[in-house]
Amino acid sequence: MSSLKRASTAPPAPKPPVHFAPALVIADNAALTGTNLISIGLHTIIHPRAKLNSTYGPITIGSNCIISERSQIGFQNPPSNSHSEGVFIENGVVIETGAIVEARKVGEGSVVEVNARIGKGAILGKHCKVGALCEVQAGEIIGDFTVLYADGMRRVDRAGIEDLKLKMVGRQTEILRKLIPSNPTKFQ
């Protein structure tokens, strides 16, 4: 009801320029805002109510990623330095519910769990895991295979099953494709 009212009173915001790869899934009520380019790769799933904000810099999301509901990608407020590189998310990354990602780069196969937060300009290596509610400070550089868990604890994961995990993410996207109705034309 309220959203209807809002839609009728406020003039529709200008759509950000987008570049969608084929076979991606973007839910009808995902929110894409901003003025910079948002490009999303192959087979990536954007859940309903995921928020992508390119007001302060472009957003690039690789293929086979999962961006969950209520997660926020892109800078939430102006960056301190005038030029910003935007947010770059590599392939096979899972951003879980409510996570805020303002990182400069999120490496391949990383997982950002529920309500975790990655600060501005931080660089997350490949196959990292940021545990639920964990925080990466702005500008921090996290090496490959790092696991952030509990209250600021870190360790390096040497299990060596990253290929298996990437496969699992791929399978998850396959299932989600069947479950989430996609409407990319709305954003183009």
Next chain:
Amino acid sequence: MAEFKPYTYFQCPCSDNSVSVREVGGANPAGQEETDEDERTFDPRAPRANYSLYPLEHLLYCEDCHQIRCPRCVLDEIVCWYCPNCLFEVPSSSVKSEGNRCTRSCFQCPICTAPLSVSSTEPPPEGLGAEYATVSGTYVLNCSYCLWSSKEIGIELDKPNSVYAQLAKIKNGGEPLLLPKERRKALEERREAGEDGSHIPGSKEEQELDAESHFYNLKSFYQEQLSDSSPAGALGLTGDYGYGSPGALSRIMGLYTSGALGDRKSKNKSGTMREAHDALEGLQITPLSASDAIARLCTSGWEGTASLSQRREQPHNPRFVSDLRPVANLLRTKRSKRCKTCRHILSKPESKVQKTHFRIRLVALNYIPNIAIRALQAPSAPSGLLAPLKPTQFLLTFSNPLFDSVRVNIATPAHTPGRFGSKVTILCPQFEVGANTDVWDEALGESGGKAGSEREKRRTKAEASEGQGQAEAGKIWERGRNWVSVVVEVVPASLRLDGPEFLKSEEQRRDAGPLREDEDVLEIPVFVRLEWEADVAGEEGGGLATGNKEKEVREKRELAYWCVLGVGRIAQD
């Protein structure tokens, strides 16, 4: 600073330490004791007070002693042991023999303490008929939280069940580990093979013992030594009387027989004991130089070093992450609680592990009024601190859980104890709190019995005159069905110590040290005395005042105890 939350702690009467001190002295007549007790003020800041103050939720109530019972004055009895992870009830006999850990497949992550799960190292089969394919290959323990895997310490399992038994046979790195029993067998074989001690103590296999085998070897070695050294028949006892006892007995006997002679005699008789001299006998040489450890530290770095909390979980106190082992889940207990004085059961859980409710649970919440504190006016300072020397009013709300109305008397010292005595005045120290009758009872009672409605009328009248919401001396602030609010006025003390000498209290003159931790918290000791008339027959029904057809026997009851009200922090000016 975190926001201050007002609290009420109740003192359990069992910790009335002044009484016990007097009992030791013994000579005081009863009369004097009484006056002493009346005059004595409970000091919530006394070091011992910490051990007797509890939130109401932590207290039990004994219906036979009519007294509050705290964790210190109840007896715990274990109803059952169980694993919190698989909810398997472990019989007490196996707790005694196997220890207090789950011996099935429940393990904690050595890194982060999350539960570990067993998973196959092979990728799950795909394609047609995948569900019929047998999962082959080895298994590992996985932590889904920090992604630790037993692969990191080189442990892989052959089957997904009975992990405990499997782990007991594998060392970190995958080498097989001899069970203490097997070790013993190997030891005996070795003994038989070469009695002359031809084994080389420097060989690696012998040097490294895990904690369990180490203990087992030492124990069996010294047991043997003891039975060898104290000759059988010295006191008509054989060596198998129990290790240690023949020697001890002969020494004690030596005290009674003619001193020196007997001593020498027994000394001659007993052979000399030697110490363990190799790993098979349980000798473990602690490396004198830490160079090995330092070298390892250099290579593995910070990431490879176990944290203090991780080491604490492990029985063998490892230094490095690669030495950590999965921790078997600690068993938990269900306990019933008895009153220490009369041995009646106060709390008894259902004995089945899966059931969470209680058969008996006499919690104090159902017997004594709860006291809630609320500031009457919104705090003037935005920080929520109490302004010193400025009268502040608080509302104390007593809610009665009993089915009889209760007369409440409350008393406080005029000044709170301690260096900074704040002035405290209770505007209405005497009042009656209505019974905790069912809302429906009241409605039904009105139509049925006239007395009920009359009482109701009287009460509404009283409410009309009393419940005006005025902070007036001798009047209650507000009244409800089973609750009453009264106003207490506090003049917080100034926390300054540099004021003029004549303004200082005696304690301040004696001790002019800086403000100590939590000394700025305003805590008011309150003595609460309850009086009510209980329905004796109804008492048996677990505190429920069931309607009695016979003539009701009313009994006068009284309960008195100290409380501490933490109302807020005083601002430092």
